[in-house]
Amino acid sequence: MYKKIGLAIAFSPRIEALIAEAKRLVLLFDAELLLIHIGVKTPELEGKLNEILNNQGLDQSHVTVFWKQGKPVKMLLQTCRDESVDLLVLGALKKEGLLTYYLGSVARKIIRKAPCSVLTLIRPKIEGEGFSKVVINGTQLEVTPKVIELGLDFCKIAGVQQVHILNEIKLYGLQMATAGEGSEEEVANTRRKLVQDEIEYVQQILNGLDKGNLRINIKVTAGKWSIELAKYCEVIQADLLIMGDNKDYSFIDRIFPHELENILENLPTNFLYIK
Amino acid sequence: MESLAHKEVINLLLQLASMLILARVFAEIAQKFKQPAVVGELLAGIILGPTILGTVNPDFFEYLFQSNPSANIALDGIVQMAVILLLFIAGLEVELHLVWSQGKSAINISLLGLIVPFILGFVFPYFFASFFGFADGERLLFSLFMGTAMSITALPVVVRILMDMNLFKTKMGMVIVASAMVNDIIGWLIFSVILSFMGKSGSLSLINTIGITLLFTVFMLTLGKGLINRVLPWINKNLAWPGGLLSLSMAFCFLAAAFTEWLGIHSIFGAFLLGVALGDSSHLSERAKEIIHQFINNIFAPLFFVSIGLKINFFTNFDFWLVLAVLVISFVGKIVGSGFGALRSGYPKKEALAVGFGMNARGAMEIILGLIALENGLIDEKLFVALVIMAIITSMSSGPLMKWSLKSNKFT
Secondary structure: OOOEEEEEEOOOOOHHHHHHHHHHHHHHHOOEEEEEEEOOOOHHHHHHHHHHHHHOOOOHHHEEEEEEOOOHHHHHHHHHHHOOOOEEEEEOOOEOOHHHHHHOOHHHHHHHHOOOEEEEEOOOOOOOOOOOEEEEEOOOOOOHHHHHHHHHHHHHHOOOOEEEEEEEEOOHHHHHHHHOOOOHHHHHHHHHHHHHHHHHHHHHHHHOOOOOOOEEEEEEEEOOHHHHHHHHHHHHOOOEEEEEOOOOOOOHHHHOOOHHHHHHHEOOOOEEEEO | OOOOOHHHHHHHHHHHHHHHHHHHHHHHHHHHOOOOHHHHHHHHHHHHOOOOHHHHOHHHHHHHHOOOHHHHHHHHHHHHHHHHHHHHHHHHHOOHHHHHHHHHHHHHHHHHHHHHHHHHHHHHHHHOOOOOOOOOOOHHHHHHHHHHHOOOOOHHHHHHHHHHOOOOOOHHHHHHHHHHHHHHHHHHHHHHHHHHHOHHHOOOOHHHHHHHHHHHHHHHHHHHHHHHHHHHHHHHHHOOOOHHHHHHHHHHHHHHHHHHHHHOOOHHHHHHHHHHHHHHOOOOOHHHHHHHHHHHHHHHHHHHHHHHHHHOOOOOOOOHHHHHHHHHHHHHHHHHHHHHHHHHOOOOHHHHHHHHHHHOOOOHHHHHHHHHHHHOOOOOHHHHHHHHHHHHHHHHHHHHHHHHHHOOOOOO
């Protein structure tokens, strides 16, 4: 699935944990690892990196390190494009302040503009155990069938046990208020139908897919899907959220936040953005 | 504090009971014929008012609605509150994130669906003012009012039609809903400017009014929304549910309404914008929205719609040619405007026409708008009757016309 995995490194305190997580992915996907650092290459940093790679038992002949200089986001994305990276892994902080929200942090820009899928890890661990509880966004979007398919492929390879696919009823309050003009039975039927329609939508996508040994749970909510996804991830303590979108984002989407922006504003868990 | 006398209390309660009972009966009948409840409620008012009851049994009508001025003032207060609450839920229905996710087509359809009927509604009354019942005052203001009154689509009516036709979740359904939402916001922005020039609060200059209106809108949609996003989680967590949320949201609705009234733009605008800001908050659950809708839609909305019929004699104020002119302008403006917007957004002809028919439904908003204009002496009773009939006919015809235009077109 992913043959070239890129990892953005910044020599922060979490660098070793991020490399350890990337190594696990490289082994799972039988992929090549590319480490990308945007900044000046110094013997000191090089020594530090080699030490971490040795600690992690990474065979340096299978790891390529890129030292680039320039604007971080631009150079990182350029390297991903030049090297045909399939999956870019990066670390991110859980919550952003108001100022960085409007100015845009590095992680957000990368997620929006990357030419490949992006895995953002908010709690990388050296002794990590991989992903066990995964939530996939099943809301009705053009990309959803693709997101579910690739999300399940990822889960199968990563040895995930439980997958939750979350779909939401659009404008539930307004629809039910309008349906409230019917009898009690009609209202109950409408309510049932709204839920059933959303389950069927996901079920139809799942019907044509190989699910392996995955345990899949379809869950229907109401409200803004980004908020519901984040809430659900927190409630079940999911360790990965998978979603995708095919919209071009502009500054206006941040003044009037778009769904993706809601998620990025306060990442509930690790986040795989499928492109 | 003065209070109502024994007799007046009985009178007020009888008024409320008769209005609610008849509204319910006719709303049920309307729904049996697949028509929006608002059509039945308006009819109930016409029957209970001077048009039918006042003609058939004038003594009983007078006893019920004209014998106690104090009871009537109390009833008027309740109806005023109903209008504010109706605007509050109209705002609650607007979901900005849905509008953005529909992107350019929603903007195209809503703007063209607003501009074309607005221009037609402006031009004809401006040049044929006496035909449209313009008495005295500002002709420009009168024409601006007519333009706006032709432009606002009734979102709840459209949602019901789309749900009945199983089109709500389709691309076309979502784009119609989003367009109607944009339409609402812009329509009310224009109207609030017009309102500040009508009657009581005309002390501000045009620039000041537009400035204050825009400033208040921007404030509510940014800082106001931010504030709501901070307060709501606390309310949900620490106060009774849904009691705390219900009473406080009503309280803030009235506060916002009082604030805009104080600013010199009408109270309903504050209620509407608070609704928009509150409805857009992710912390207002869909269940809470449903509850707020239910109790306003089923108690306050019927009282308001019935009260319309109580105020005016629809028979003596019926002017066939005026009704026809208003109908033609409203149909042509909306269908051509929205339809053309949909066509520009890449919809095939039949679907574009269906979008135009869908957007053509008008309802509560035109009636509220007309009533305020009537109370401020900007329009006469004949034009008001024509506007109410226009709202009824566009609401009734929207669904069947959509079905007709999509007949040979299958949707999935």
